Amino acid sequence: GDSVTQMEGPVTLSEEAFLTINCTYTATGYPSLFWYVQYPGEGLQLLLKATKADDKGSNKGFEATYRKETTSFHLEKGSVQVSDSAVYFCALSQRGNNRLAFGKGNQVVVIP
Amino acid sequence: GAVVSQHPSRVICKSGTSVKIECRSLDFQATTMFWYRQFPKQSLMLMATSNEGSKATYEQGVEKDKFLINHASLTLSTLTVTSAHPEDSSFYICSARVGTGLDNEQFFGPGTRLTVL
Numbered sequence: 001g002d003s004v005t006q007m008e009g010p011v012t013l014s015e016e017a018f019l020t021i022n023c024t025y026t027a028t029g030y031p032s033l034f035w036y037v038q039y040p041g042e043g044l045q046l047l048l049k050a051t052k053a054d055d056k057g058s059n060k061g062f063e064a065t066y067r068k069e070t071t072s073f074h075l076e077k078g079s080v081q082v083s084d085s086a087v088y089f090c091a092l093s094q095r096g097n098n099r100l101a102f103g104k105g106n107q108v109v110v111i112p
Numbered sequence: 113g114a115v116v117s118q119h120p121s122r123v124i125c126k127s128g129t130s131v132k133i134e135c136r137s138l139d140f141q142a143t144t145m146f147w148y149r150q151f152p153k154q155s156l157m158l159m160a161t162s163n164e165g166s167k168a169t170y171e172q173g174v175e176k177d178k179f180l181i182n183h184a185s186l187t188l189s190t191l192t193v194t195s196a197h198p199e200d201s202s203f204y205i206c207s208a209r210v211g212t213g214l215d216n217e218q219f220f221g222p223g224t225r226l227t228v229l
Contacts, residue, residue, distance in 0.1 A: 044205070
């Protein structure tokens with residue numbers, strides 16, 4: 001079945017550093033890809049999405065490009081802030097199917 | 113924006129008791145709500161999908177008699193964990209979808225931490 005794999009372990013970095021969180025997927029066809037963010041004490045929020053190959057999703061300085069050839073959707077931000085500290089989840093869904101398949105999530109801690 | 117709440121945020125109960133978790137869409141009508149379960153350091157796993165006024169659709173391996181889902185109105189869905197046991201301890205998260213389009217965004221609640229002693 002469809003699955004999403006995120007890099008292991010929390011990510012700790014200094015303010016203004018470059019952030020990359022890797023995400024790869026296994027799926028049939030052409031799924032839609034998502035990044036969700038969960039701030040402490042809050043529900044998951046959609047951060048960005050891409051619905052077809054080579055699409056780039058972007059929001060709040062974060063970007064991710066749908067790479068079908070490498071089945072990847074890596075999340076990047078050029079200069080992180082303390083307020084970006086959160087858990088980030090990569091997810092996919094098949095078109096016309098409301099079921100989301102999530103990765104394990106990555107805790108990001110940004111130190112002042 | 114679309115807000116989804118869950119109540120309670122944390123619950124501790126004794127083994128054998130039943131626990132009800134509420135999921136509410138506060139500023140929109142949700143024709144479809146979803147229930148997820150998350151183990152520590154694991155993915156969110158979809159448990160069931162519920163449409164207002166009809167029976168929930170459970171994912172493979174989820175016991176429907178164990179996890180009772182009721183979606184009685186367009187703003188409220190409840191998950192009841194019946195005869196809870198320590199292995200049911202987990203983080204339960206609901207989400208709600210706006211409108212009827214299958215590709216419409218899901219909005220998530222903050223989750224409920226269940227601990228069964």
